[in-house]
Amino acid sequence: MKFLPSQIAFFMQSRSAQRNMRFLLRFVLLLVAVITLYSVLFHVIMDYEGRDYSWATGFYWTLTVMSTxxxxxxxxxxxxxxxxxxxVLLSGIIFLLVMLPFTFIQFFYAPWLEAQTRLRAPRELPAETRDHVIIVGGDATALGLGRDLAQYAHPYVLLCADAQTALDLQDQGFSVAVGDYDDPETYRRLRVEQAAMLVALDGDVRNTNVAFTAREASPDIPVVCGADQDEAVDILTMAGGTHVFRFSSMLGQGLARRTLAGHMRTGVVGRFDDLVVAEAPVMRTGLVGHSLRDNDLRKVTGVNVVGVWERGRFQLPRPDAPLEASTVLVLAGTRQQMDAFDRHMGGRGVNDAPGGADRAGVIGVTGKFGEIGEAGRVDRTGGTSTAPASDEPVLILGGGRVGLAAARQFAETGIDYRIVEKNPRLVHDDIHTITGSAADLDVLERAGIREAPAVLVTTHDDDLNIYLTIYCRRLRPGIQIITRATLDRNIGILHKAGADLVMSHGSLVSNTVINLLNPGKVLMLSEGLNIFRAPVGLGLAGRTLKDSGIRDETGCSVVALRGPDGLSVNPDPALLLRSCDELILIGDSEAERRFLERYPDNAECEEV
Structure with a gap:
């Protein structure tokens, strides 16, 4: 009973509801006047016929006739x-059976139902809400960020301008709130002053408004903005953006760095001080068909193989298992060790790449923990070809923002490329652009599909990307195909279509935000794969890495050890662990959980 008055009170606060009620009241008054007039005429005609009835009878007769x-x-x-x-009968049909129900529904019942809907959609967070993330944006990327934050048990709220959209998302399990993005009061109701971060994932213009408005409500809130255009970066920063990322450019650079062209074999995905984590596809190397024990990469190059990607799944390395062309190695070591690995694989080394040592390095988030590069979800499926590397141009299908970013990355590293684009507005008049449809065989042959070492599929349409991936795989079974995915759910489909590597725009955004939320604690390399810190507890102090059984018992690999003398990358397995040391480990989310349960932080810092 208390809920109905509150609904009516909320409904009557609306100006449109008040206007509708006035219209409905005038119609009811008109109807009462007509009924009264008919009742008077009823008595007049009855007097003419010589009969007499009461006034109550007159109203009774009028209503029974008008209602049929x-x-x-x-x-x-x-x-x-x-x-x-x-x-009386005909007017009753019009007034009571047609106009009255329509007027009641149109001007009272429907608005009241809408008010009920709006009342169900939350507009304010509880006062005790803290350390949550406010997400502004309603596309698949924003929803994916919400799902990933929930997976890591981090509170969040999606800000929606439309109540019905908010309720639909709420029914899907999302945490939502309704409000206007350009109203400072909206952010105050969402406890922005107590939030951990505000993330704006709309267009450049709206993101600018969001950042500027949120700054009015809370001057200190960290604001992360996505930028579509280069010129928008400075504007978003001036509007109040703490971190502004061109995610499309980051995605394009990530696709380019994983291309098997030129002379580089490794692609750096994360860095912590002197520790570098990189990925190296086994495709087109002498490692195919051989085991890690046979090659003894740690002894030859100094790098440590801490894991492998097998068709999108992270696994611990098996020393005696033969490596397949589909395998992607996860390497840990110093920059010099990565250079040694590249030279060992027949390349010229990361530091020898044109444009400086960082050209094959890291872009993206920098925090207390370290640095992460292309943090998007990657499906490391490898390929089936062992053909040698080629100096022929790499094909880029799609000349949008992602494709152009990949082209710029190729240009900086001295790798030739060709862009295939059919939209005249996106075509650049130079030798690197081929005008036409990528589904046209003649166009692809002019671009060099028969000789190209790799092809990048970079359009924003996943359906088209699947179509082009199947087409290119049929044309060239041995070519490396790297594909961009807009929606995470299409990664598996793109893999089945023939893509060797798939990078997700949504996961790139999610991983970037999550890394910013946990500086100094967790560094997410890709979805589910983290580098994290852990002190040497009582269960490990006094033991060597070799005897600790960390990898076998937890699934994590120790990639570095920080002691009094600084950071030691790939420490000697015979090194004795001390309770004042700090381990740097790599593993997926489940392996991290097992390690923290098996070896809790319960040691004092003392020499052993």
Missing amino acids: LGFGDITFLSDTGKLFTLV
Whole structure:
């Protein structure tokens, strides 16, 4: 009973509801006047026929005739009375059976239902809400960020301008709130001053408004903005953006760095001080068909193989298992060790790449923990070809923001490329652009599909990307195909279509935000794969890495050890662990959980 008055009170606060109620009231008054007029005329005609009835009877007869009930207990005898009855009957059909229900539904019932819907959609967070993330944006990227934050048990709220959209998302399990993005009061109701971060994932113009408005409500809130255009970066920063990322450019650079072209074999995905984590596809190397023990990469190059990607799944390395062309190695070591690995694999080394040492390095988030590069979800499926590297141009299908970013990365590293684009507005008049449809064989042959070492599929349409991936795989079974995915759910489909590597725009955004939320604690390399810190507890102090059984018991690999003398990358397995040391480990989320349960932080810092 208390809920209904609150709904009506909320409904009546709206100006449109008040206007509708006034219109409905005028219609009811008109209807009452018509019924009263008919009742008076009823008595006049009855007097003409020589009969007398009470006023209550007059209203009774009028309502029964207008509502078409017509009991027949009171009828006129004269033709005048019968004609009057017809008029009352017809007007009753119009007023009571047509206009009254329509008016009631249109001006009261429907607005009241809408008010009920709006009342169900939350507009304010509880006062005790803290350390949550406010997400502004309603596309698949924003929803994916919400799902990933929930997976890591981090509170969040999606800000929606439309109540019905908010309720639909709420039914899907999302945490939502309704409000106007350009109203400072909206952010105050969402406890922005107590939030951990605000993330704006709309267009450049709206993101600018969001950042500027949120700054009015809370000057200190960290604001992360996505930028579509280069010129928008400075504007978003001036509007209040703490971190502004061109995610499309980051995605394009990530696709380019994983291309098997030129002379580089490794792609750096994360860095912590002197520790570098990189990925190296086994495709087109002498490692195919051989085991890690046979090659002894740690002894030859100094790098440590801490894991492998097998068709999108992270696994611990098996020393005696033969490596397949589909395998992607996860390497840990110093920059010099990565250079040694590249030279060992026949390349010229990361530091020898044109443009400086960082050209094959890291872009993206920098925090207390370290640095992460292309943090998007990657499906490391490898390929089936062992053909040698080629100096022929790499094909880029799609000349949008992602494709152009990949092209710029190729240009900086001295790798030739060709962009295939059919939209005249995106075509650049130079030797690197081929105008036409990527689904046209003649266009692809002019671009060099028959000789290209790799092809990048970079359009924003996943359906088209699947189509082009299947087409290119049929044309060139041995070519490396790297594909961009807009929606995470299409990664598996793109893999089945023939893509060797798939990078997700949504996961790139999610991983970037999550890394910013946990500086100094967790560094997410890709979805589910983290580098994290852990002190040497009582269960490990006094033991060597070799005897600790960390990898076998937890699934994590120790990639570095920080002690009094600084950071030691790939420490000697015979090194004795001390309780004042700090381990740097790599593993997926489940392996991290097992390690923290098996070896809790319960040691004092003392020499052993």
